[in-house]
Amino acid sequence: MFLIPPADLEKRRGRCRPEVEKLRRLSWETVSSCNLCSSRRSVTVSLTDRYGLPAHTVLCLDCGLFYLADCFTAESYSQFYSNGAYRSVCSQFNNVSHTIEQIRADQRNYAQTLGSVLARHIQGQRTGKLLDVGGSAGIVASEFVRKFNLRGTVLDPAEEEIAAARASGLDAVVGSVEDYDTEETYDLVLLCRSVEHLMDLRAAFARIRGLLKPGGLFYCDIADFMELCQQVGPPETVAKIDHRYWLTQATALNIFGALGFELVSMDIAFGFGYAGYLLRPCEPITVTAVPQERIHKLIEQIRRSQLDWTQYGRASRGIVERLRYRAYRAKRVALRFAGRVSKEQGPNQPAELQTPASSNSALQKPPSSLPIVAMPRSSSSRKEQLYPSAATIVDRPSVG
């Protein structure tokens, strides 16, 4: 069972098509080697992203990092995030539109949960300094300032977000962490729901190492690519142009190790699809430490998710047709009971009301041509309601 079956993916992509056509016309570039280990050895796991953009996602065969091999140029990403296209394509794909109030409420909930998860590690560092990288309007930073009595700084490329963070009393700087030029050092650096969006993973982590005080801690959470593939669908339902990198729980610790961080504590408190890592600087390890069997296991899991997804699509299509037929029969019985349809009228029913059982021509019609009647919700859509964050792959949404 997948949260986005094949037919649903097509429907979602249909809604995104006009925006996707515009995005295709931005400037693109090709990435030929892994940002983390410089290897050129990779496996292509998807030819398109979930929106339908021709962005290949690949898995590095040497370190296990998933990354986009086709992506926008830095300038195009800047336009994508600042002109509303990012929020627009996300909203169309998920068929939801969040208000600023909802986004801020989500961020507050996230901040409170994260604060309680990290409390036992931060208690000894009160009156220290916090840097929230990609911290948007400062909701998470504000919660940490309040809860732990830290001095908070937000770093974000969006000017509007930074203005909002300043208005709430935080120090706030427009920019990216790779280019953050400061003499300040911090007791705690947060990178929440943002690692996938970084432009340069290696440079960003190197800069964060330099920004930590001795004994300082770094919190980074990930959307686990493999967990999402198992639950949402294969890579083409998960990959997104805005996620340049993806980690998984199987590879994250080695990747963090290669970037010069070791684990202090891990949490899976945010539920399915997400994992959080509290880290501290260490001597970088070599990335070849990732066992090859682990990489090949990822490839096998992806192949299996592709196969299962295709079969699931066929099976769920069959279920939909059977349910439509049953609903049609129920409606016929009700109409007969009301005296509006006699048994003799049956064979003369209009072609669009004929069912696969009564018409060969209807067999060739796509399910959408069958009568639209009240249908039970499919189990996949129920699941999506139970786990909205899984199908929507919620980032920390920026307000703007």
Ligand SMILES: [Zn+2]
């Ligand atoms: Zn690599």
